[in-house]
Amino acid sequence: MAKPNAYVLRLDKARAEVFADALNESGLFAEAVPSFSHSRNVPLVCFIVGSQGRITHIASGRRGANAGTQQSRLNVNDVESLKTRLTVQKVINGVPARNRKVVADRFRNGGLLTPKAFDEVIDLIVRLAPETGKSIDRFTKTTRDRLSRLSGEAREALGQQKEAVATAMSLAGIDRAPLREWALHEDAAPQSFLDGLSESRQREDEMIVRDLSMVPGYEFIRRVPNASAAVFQDEETGNRLTVVLANRLRLEEQTGTDLIYYNERFKSFVLVQYKAMEPDENEGSIFRFPEKKLSEEIERMEAFLEELTKLEESGTTDDFRLNNDPFFLKFCPRIQFEPDSSALTKGMYVPLSYWKRLSDDDALLGPKGGRRLAYSNVRRYFDNSAFVSVVKGAWVGTCVDQSAVIEQWMRAIIETGRSITFAVKPDDEPDGEKESVGIAPDLGLDGLEIEDDAEELIRVIIERD
Numbered sequence: 001m002a003k004p005n006a007y008v009l010r011l012d013k014a015r016a017e018v019f020a021d022a023l024n025e026s027g028l029f030a031e032a033v034p035s036f037s038h039s040r041n042v043p044l045v046c047f048i049v050g051s052q053g054r055i056t057h058i059a060s061g062r063r064g065a066n067a068g069t070q071q072s073r074l075n076v077n078d079v080e081s082l083k084t085r086l087t088v089q090k091v092i093n094g095v096p097a098r099n100r101k102v103v104a105d106r107f108r109n110g111g112l113l114t115p116k117a118f119d120e121v122i123d124l125i126v127r128l129a130p131e132t133g134k135s136i137d138r139f140t141k142t143t144r145d146r147l148s149r150l151s152g153e154a155r156e157a158l159g160q161q162k163e164a165v166a167t168a169m170s171l172a173g174i175d176r177a178p179l180r181e182w183a184l185h186e187d188a189a190p191q192s193f194l195d196g197l198s199e200s201r202q203r204e205d206e207m208i209v210r211d212l213s214m215v216p217g218y219e220f221i222r223r224v225p226n227a228s229a230a231v232f233q234d235e236e237t238g239n240r241l242t243v244v245l246a247n248r249l250r251l252e253e254q255t256g257t258d259l260i261y262y263n264e265r266f267k268s269f270v271l272v273q274y275k276a277m278e279p280d281e282n283e284g285s286i287f288r289f290p291e292k293k294l295s296e297e298i299e300r301m302e303a304f305l306e307e308l309t310k311l312e313e314s315g316t317t318d319d320f321r322l323n324n325d326p327f328f329l330k331f332c333p334r335i336q337f338e339p340d341s342s343a344l345t346k347g348m349y350v351p352l353s354y355w356k357r358l359s360d361d362d363a364l365l366g367p368k369g370g371r372r373l374a375y376s377n378v379r380r381y382f383d384n385s386a387f388v389s390v391v392k393g394a395w396v397g398t399c400v401d402q403s404a405v406i407e408q409w410m411r412a413i414i415e416t417g418r419s420i421t422f423a424v425k426p427d428d429e430p431d432g433e434k435e436s437v438g439i440a441p442d443l444g445l446d447g448l449e450i451e452d453d454a455e456e457l458i459r460v461i462i463e464r465d
Contacts, residue, residue: 002038002039002041002042002341003042003115003340004042004043004044004045004118004139004340005038005042005043005044005045005112005113005115005118006044006045006046006047006112006113006118006121006122007033007036007038007044007045007046007047007061007074007110007111007112007113008046008047008049008106008107008110008111008113009031009033009046009047009048009049009061009074009076009110010049010108010109010110011031011048011049011050011051012051013051015031016050016051016056019048023079027077027078027079028075028076028077029075029076029077029079030064030073030074030075030076031073031074031076032067032068032071032072032073032074033067033071033072033073033074033110033111034070034071034072034110034111035066035070035071035072036063036072036111036112037063038063038112039341039343040062040063041176041180041341041342041343042180042340042341042342043060043139043180043340044060044061044062044063045058045059045060045061045118045122045135045136045139046058046059046060046061046074046076047107047125048076048079049088049107049110053087053088053089054085054086054087054088055082055086055087055088055091055125055129056081056082057079057080057081057082058079058080058082058125058132058135058136059076059077059078059079059080060076060077060078060135060177061074061075061076062074062075062077062177063075078135080131080132080135082129082131082132083129083131084128084129084130084131086125086128086129088107088108090128091103091107091121091124091125091128092104092107094124094128095117095120095121095124096120098116099114099116099117099120102114102117103117103120103121118139119141122136122139122140123140123141126140137183137185138181138182138183138184138339143183143184143185146184146186146187147184147339149187150184150189151189154189155336155337156334156335156337158190158193158196158337158339159335159336159337159338160258160274160335161192161193161194161245162179162182162193162337162339163274163335163344163345164245164258164259165179165193165194165243165245166179166342166343166344167259167261167272167344167384168241168243168259168261169232169241170344170384170388170392171261171263171388171391171392172232172239172241172392173234173237173239173392174232174233174234174239174241175234176342176343176344177342178197178232178342179197179342180339180340180341180342181197182196182197182339183196183339184196184339192245193245194229194230194243194245196339197230229242229243229244229245230242230243231243255271255300255301255304256273256296256297256298256299256300256301256304256327257271257272257273257297257301257327258272258273258274259271259272259273259274260410261391262403262407263391263392263394263397265394266318266393266394266397266400267318267394267398267399267400267403267404268321268326268394268396268397268398268399268400268403269326269397269398269402269403269406270326270328270391270396270397270398271301271326271327271328272327272328272329272330272349273294273297273301273327273328273329273330274329274330274332274335275287275291275294275329275330275331275332276332276333276334276335277331277332277333277334277347277373277374278334279333280374283372283374283375283376284374284375285332285333285374285375286372286373286374287331287372287373287374288370288371288372289359289371289372289373290371294329298352298355301327301352302352303422304327304422305325305326305327305352307422307423307424308324308326308398308402308405308406308424309324310424311399311401311402311405311424312399312401313399313400313401313402314399314400314401316400318394318400319399319400321394321395321396321397321398321399322390322395322396323351323353323396324396324397324398324399324402325351325352325353325396326396326397326398326402327351327352328349328350328351328352328382328387329349329350329352329355330347330348330349330350331347331348331350331373331378332345332346332347332348333345333346333347344384346383346384347383347384348373348375348378348381348382348383349381349382349383349384349386349387350378350381350382351396354380358373358378359371363377363379364377364378405424409422
């Protein structure tokens with residue numbers, strides 16, 4: 001498992017001037033350095049050392065493409081200058097003797113720290129230069145200890161929420177790097193994954209209020225205890241993504257899914273249910289079934305889909321879909337909460353319509369007659385990249401009229417805080433012929449059937465142009 005680390009970048013006088021000019025123009029800088037290995041999905045702190053032997057800046061780094069023979073490109077952004085006068089020698093003297101040799105080598109010659117040296121240096125620099133705490137406090141021993149004290153249940157919930165947010169960012173074409181900013185600043189468990197992101201993404205300024213006003217029922221959501229929201233924006237494309245995580249809502253229970261994604265550009269919904277695979281010494285990971293919970297979830301999906309199919313697409317170019325079935329299952333190893341990584345959990349996306357055939361296929365029979373799904377027998381599936389491609393372009397998902405009805409139904413559930421039967425009245429069905437008529441094509445809300453309350457988790461994610 002890849003972990004955060006730090007790279008010491010030494011600049012001579014000439015390169016330091018180029019670095020200063022780059023900061024003034026774009027805030028970005030790149031340098032060719034000796035080849036090194038570090039995951040692009042894991043944080044890399046960058047300490048900039050000037051020609052006079054002082055740490056002048058701290059930044060976020062990322063290993064780029066090869067920059068020549070045995071050289072890597074080191075990309076630097078989010079650069080902050082140090083107010084504290086901090087010399088290399090002071091850092092070397094400050095770390096324990098057991099790591100002093102490697103720390104001295106890296107800060108005098110440049111390069112990637114060892115994991116143990118990284119731990120020592122981070123704690124020392126936060127102590128010597130308190131202004132760096134905002135950027136690197138999340139890597140200190142104190143913060144790591146807070147995280148280790150979280151219960152297994154809390155970590156599992158955070159992992160699931162983070163996976164949902166990361167998936168949505170990928171679908172919206174937004175860099176997932178901001179997810180690596182996550183930090184636990186207090187001893188109490190956060191109520192939402194979004195609570196651990198930087199404050200700039202949490203404040204309800206004009207942009208977030210404007211974006212969230214587009215989320216069905218947001219006026220109700222903002223009053224729900226434990227609800228949180230954030231807006232992510234891609235600086236290059238201008239794309240914005242609004243994310244709402246709110247507890248005690250009912251959409252998961254009624255749709256049988258964990259993630260609801262709405263592509264506003266093409267008016268398309270896609271709904272995903274995560275299923276955990278278990279370790280297997282022969283296959284790596286497997287999912288055993290039949291499983292009572294999955295069977296119940298699929299029943300809800302099928303009932304939902306039966307109503308949706310009563311609405312046909314309009315024939316416009318934006319309404320074109322390869323498949324109008326919006327339901328997918330994602331089979332993946334149990335999601336672990338790794339706050340330092342922005343990677344998506346590896347897994348297999350299977351459309352509901354394909355799962356119906358797949359689950360009956362003899363290829364999934366185990367040696368003892370049970371059924372199990374594994375990478376070796378599923379034959380076809382969407383990986384993360386393929387799933388992002390088809391959903392981002394709205395090649396799959398609900399058509400415009402179907403989405404309009406779902407949106408109104410969602411609004412009714414969220415605003416009432418209660419479960420509501422989803423039903424569509426066909427155009428040719430006389431009024432009153434059906435016992436429980438939910439939401440008709442004219443989007444009226446008459447005849448909604450209210451059911452018992454339930455405490456569930458909703459992940460509503462809206463893509464903005």
